[in-house]
């Protein structure tokens with residue numbers, strides 16, 4: 301027998317000793333996934349950073365489904381997105397709002413943008429040693445690694461004072477888009493065998509403009525493209541304290557560890573396909589669906605069959621999931637998906653990608669119908685369903701979909717980290733119930 305087959309044998313045998321029957325969770329009142337019976341999340345904190353509204357309390361008890369809304373520091377994100385139209389870039393304004401709690405005056409925003417832009421530059425040796433010499437085949441893993449390495453570039457990395465956390469956090473918000481681009485160029489060069497180019501960050505640019513300029517060989521982009529990316533960044537900047545990566549952030553930070561360790565853990569969480577990693581899964585799933593149904597002209601019946609095949613684990617990754625649908629808080633709709641759908645409709649016209657967009661909408665309708673029929677409850681389209689489509693129209697490669705989500709969410713992680721340090725501060729330490737038996741140790745020869 302090989303070593304591996306011994307391991308498989310031990311693993312098989314272990315099931316007799318380690319099983320936890322499902323009914324015990326109910327018996328011991330354990331909230332699986334930190335969820336209540338009705339699917340709502342167990343309350344683990346108080347926040348004034350953002351409000352994710354997906355249901356109301358019904359008069360007769362329980363919850364009532366309502367259209368989703370998202371507020372940053374009390375401002376509806378829809379209004380924030382509308383408010384920047386034709387004037388400033390909105391992501392920086394949202395960063396200010398999330399970090400400081402109020403909308404900046406013009407001068408305040410200018411100063412804040414100046415501070416951010418002063419942090420864009422990445423030291424040459426960091427790029428050479430950590431990104432070019434050590435390319436990563438998955439950018440989220442590489443970015444975890446890069447963030448941990450930034451610890452070494454900080455003179456006082458273990459200082460976790462609130463103000464220091466703010467300063468270090470702003471530095472990360474400013475630097476990570478450039479690092480993500482460079483990590484991508486390195487991956488493309490060394491793993492995908494394509495040409496390498498590394499542009500320098502431009503301190504005149506907003507974060508969205510800077511990202512497009514670093515990514516493209518000719519560094520050119522249109523204002524419309526930068527504004528679309530800016531809107532996407534705004535929509536991903538925060539999602540309350542309960543989403544997995546933000547919760548991870550405060551759990552880790554509650555031990556008193558440094559911000560680099562904390563953020564690296566959040567990146568690991570966001571990578572998961574049931575969280576931020578769903579944006580890449582949607583893109584791959586749509587390729588599989590397109591192939592399965594025979595192209596864009598497939599009728600609605602074929603699309604419904606494809607949804608059923610996905611749910612039965614017979615198509616794509618066999619997980620049974622239709623990526624880009626369902627949410628832990630939103631019931632009827634995710635406001636970010638609604639906004640992104642509208643943005644995509646507009647840009648698809650200009651980019652002549654209406655065939656793809658119409659197909660995506662038709663698949664969405666088929667998925668919503670089939671999932672409602674099979675699950676008995678509506679599962680909403682979530683932010684990840686249209687974000688990848690929008691990135692695609694900006695010629696942003698798939699490798700960068702989840703990293704872009706991460707770059708945007710960094711500010712939310714920092715804001716919640718600070719809030720938690722200020723107003724909770726206690727080490728997170730929930731409990732588990734031991735449900736095994738205690739046994740007397742047996743000497744080797746007695747077993």
Ligand SMILES: CC(=O)SCCNC(=O)CCNC(=O)[C@H](O)C(C)(C)COP(=O)(O)OP(=O)(O)OC[C@H]1O[C@@H](n2cnc3c(N)ncnc32)[C@H](O)[C@@H]1OP(=O)(O)O
Nearest residue numbers: 573574575576578620621622623624625626627628675682
């Ligand atoms: C930025 C973000 O993180 S947004 C979410 C991105 N993730 C995805 O798009 C991945 C697909 N979606 C999912 O996996 C889930 O909907 C999650 C993780 C987002 C939410 O999970 P939960 O809140 O635990 O799911 P919920 O309790 O609402 O699910 C109810 C039922 O619908 C099923 N379901 C939920 N979403 C989906 C889906 N997308 N495809 C198929 N079935 C689904 C669940 O399996 C469950 O079925 P069951 O009752 O037969 O066991």
Ligand SMILES: O=C([O-])CC(=O)C(=O)O
Nearest residue numbers: 538539542543544628629
């Ligand atoms: O809130 C959640 O669980 C997931 C989500 O949409 C996000 O983090 O943006």
